[in-house]
Amino acid sequence: MARAFFSLFLVLSIACGDDSPSDTPTADLGPGRDGGGTDGSVEPTNRSTPEAYIRGAHPSLIVEVDVVEGVAPRDGVGELMVGALEPLLDKAEGVSIRVDETIPAARALDEWTFADVQALALETFDEIGPSDAAVFHTLWLTGRYVESEGTILGIAWGNRYLAIFADTIDGACSGALPLSREQVCREAEAAVWTHEAGHVIGLVNNPLPMATPHEDAEHPGHTSNPDGVMYWSYEGPSFIDGLIAGGSGPSFAFGPESIADVAAFRDGT
16 A cells, blocks of 8 residues: 655654674564574674663664655654653663665565565665664565565564564555554554564563563563563564454553563663
8 A cells, every 4th residue: 555655864753793684584583583692691782782772872763764665654653663662762862763765666575585675674774873873774665574474564683673564564454444444554553663673672582681581482582461562463463453353452562571671771780
């Protein structure tokens, strides 16, 4: 579905080493595969690490967004994601979203493998903004992801890259009644983006250490708390089915367990 593009270099400001991603194709990478040490430590290497995102040495965080022509986050989606993420971080100058590039439709695919997404991320991530700002990357894509069982709405890897499959989200919320469809799709986009951003900053146990155990043993990298946005169902369409059925809106909030994980790392406790 074509939607109005974000303007190039649009900034949505909410006041208040190695560029090689993992070569493991997976929707949400588990512990030890999103960067950092195998012992769960996080090494401060550059602007695009959990340490840079969470702690205060970098006074701001930029979410660099590259969109395929014809799709873009719906109005208000960025604010919902930032509103959930920003309170966890030590960022005196806040968190902003900047749309950097519109990728020509001819460059897009109907079916994406991990290698395809990874290649596009390396090609388009420019690490924009001042050198003292932390920055991670979001791709907003057409088509669908084909290297995982089931329907995948978003992926995250390398603690610096994530991709949202807009057509797949639209398809998952297409069963909503016409009067509520845009709201359902907007809430779904925001929840998936927030979920994947949580993986980028190191949740769950990925590689941020847990303050108390809460990783779902059956879904590594996810919380066992179904009321938090890091719950496993936010990687696929099941939570959207609940919205369509008339359930409560999705959670854009990180559960108390995930908040404690970030706080312990942020504050060095």
